[in-house]
Amino acid sequence: MADLDNLLDDINNDDESNADEDYQDQQNYYPGADGIPARSGVPSALAAAAARRRQLGSNDARDAGGEERDYRAAARFDREDDDDDVDEEEDEDDDGRNYNPDYETLKALWTSEMACPELLPHDAETVLHIVEELTGKEELIDDLIQRSRQQGRHQQSREASGELASLVAQITKMDSDRTRFMLVDWARTRMAKIENHALHNRSLVDRMTKEERSYLRQYGELLEKHYRRTVLDHLPKDAWKKLDEPEMIDSPDLEQFVFCRVVEMVQIDVRGELGALNEDLADEEDEFGENIQEHAAGSYLIVMYKQVRDLVLEGKVELLM
Amino acid sequence: MNYGQRGRELLLDLKRSDWLPPYNEDCVRAVLQEINSHTEELTVLVRASNRIAGGGPTSSSSSAPPPGPAIEDRPSLILHDVSIRRNKRCLLAYHAHRIDKLRSLRWETGMLPPGLKFVLSESEVDYFNEYDKLASRHGLSGPMQMYDWTADQYPPEENLVQVRVVRDGLGKVETEYCGTVELEVGSTHYLPRGDVEHLIRSGALVQLSGEESF
Structure with missing residues (x-):
């Protein structure tokens, strides 16, 4: 998902920017000129490469050095533009990735469900959001493919943006395929648990x-x-x-061992089931409180599901695959 | 008679086979027969002890035996009851294991391969068909109804896959953005995964990977 939205912006801007391309080309002829106006939605590196390709086609005479500098200028604008974006887009992560909370929730739901021996609560809201998003993506893919076809057919010179649209379509498709797989596999896992x-x-x-x-x-x-x-x-x-x-009645094996990650500080009672023989021993240990273990957030454990069951349901511990 | 032997035999049958052994109807019937003979003996015993309890002396009220069958009859009563329960458990486990396998078969292939029909009982074939219907109907309810629940058994890795056609007479396949493709035996194609996945699962196409595809 990283730069996909930038790419999309770029494709959308492409139609508008075609109009003033002459102007841009002029700027490109004189790479040393100061004050190149910052275009709205400056392309990411990929788009810059596409633009560069376009120039290569139209302008063979230009020297390689200028081209290089031009490319760097574009990249610099790219970075500045990104910085501005952070203020506008609140969902953006530290490393510039687009952070989609629904997607993360789905991922957590899916992994927990796969790892957990018993059925976990359903999350209807996340499902609805993901389904909406997937539907939106499908439309987007269709739109992009349509566009890449048209542009590929009509104008030879516009081929670069047609290719770009097709590339973005493929990436979007892969992305939505994966999300869909998680969603459906999650539902399937639940179904199998219900049956079992x-x-x-x-x-x-x-x-x-x-x-x-x-x-x-x-x-x-x-x-x-x-x-x-x-x-x-x-x-x-x-x-x-x-x-x-x-x-x-066949019930799930709650004594199965699971991998999990601690989200916030928890105390786990690791005593487990005790036979009559070592009951005395247990009492002794109880006095020293050695059966309660404390685990800080971020630690990874392998533990019997039974002992973290409540914590999993409270969301204090995350199950891993 | 070797009590309990047949039930064990059934379960060992399952354990020894790769997928499922042919439905062992004779053995199932023998176990049911065993249950019936246990019941008969049990009934006889209960009747006998009731008669004794009913006809026995009731004069000494202080030292009256607790109600129910006489103490010396109890072990055999319990033994018969436990044997019946054990046999029932064996039978249910046998059938449960078989339908578990049938369910996973439904998800893998989506239909009952004709070659497998002879290992199933009539009731199991019915079960399979009804389960198939039920599961499809469940897939069509709720917010996820537009997705194919049987697609993507494994995480998708690529949009396009290299496949070789191994079954005759598939004709043409309509693809999302590669037009229509003629599937001839022995030819290889590079096609959108979603469009040919069902063919790969049913074994009509073989997915090539790594070195093989070049």
Whole structure:
């Protein structure tokens, strides 16, 4: 996503800047001239390269040194312009990357869901935002491809911006493909979890969407139908035909070990399950408080899921893959 | 009779096979039969102990035995009950494992390959079809309905992929921005991934990677 928006700006400006290209070209002929006016939305390095290519085509006679200087001038403007941008765009990161909170949330949701043995809460708002964004990107891609075709066909000299549009289209497509993959894979992972522990998940319906709840119900019916047909109906007494006795319900393995990152300072009780044999020992240790470990933000742990479960739900600990 | 042996046999069957063993209907029936014979013996025992409890002397109220079957009958009652539960558990585990495999098959191929049908029971074929319908319907509900849920099993790496055609008679494929492409056996193409992904998954195209593609 880094410079994509700059590129987009540039393509949009390209149509306008064509009009005063003569003027620009003039400036390019005299690279030493001071006070080159800062164009709005000065291109990033890529766009500068495209511009340079254009000049190469139109002006063979020019010496390489001037070209070089011209390029550097463009780059300098680029940087100054970026600095100005920071004030306007609040979402911009320190390293100049565009920071999209929804995307980051989705990434976190997806990784946690993959790493977590049980179903985690759904986030409908993020999904809506991402879907909107993806739809917008699709339109943008279509638009760009259209533009690259037109420009490629009509004017030979305008080929550079046509190529640029096509390049941006490809990058945007890759970007939206990846986002879409995460979104769909996240939903698929949730679905698989719902299926795997269908009976257990009846207690977790508040973590699901309306669609997932109805899916759980329908899948449960299907499962029960299959079991009835193959096994349960052939059993002699009603008492044995039950499918939902507590000891029969398959629940996720909460004692699985997970990788996680601590987001804010937490205390983790690492005592775990104790047998009767070392209970005395545990009491002794309790007095010294050695079972409670403190972990500062930013530390990475491998820990039994059960012990960080609440912290994960509170968002104090992030699961990693 | 070797009690409990058949249930174990079923599960070992699953463990020994690569994907799924043919549905072992005989064994399933034998286990169900075993459950039935346990029940019969259990009924006989319960009746007998009830008769004794009913006809026994009730005079000494202070030292009356606790209600229920006599103490010497209890071990066999419990044993029969536990055997029934164990057999039931084996059966359910056998079927559960099989439908787990069927579900992942649905996500991998999207349809039931004809060659695999003979290893499944009738009920399992029905299950597969219904599951397929159910899962597709779930994909079409909610805000993510415009996406193909079965596409992209793995993270996408490139927009365009190099593929070789290995199946006959695919005809032409319509692509998003490469026009229409004729897919002849043995030819290789460089096509948008989204347009040919379903063909790669069904095995009609082979994706080439690295050295191979040049």
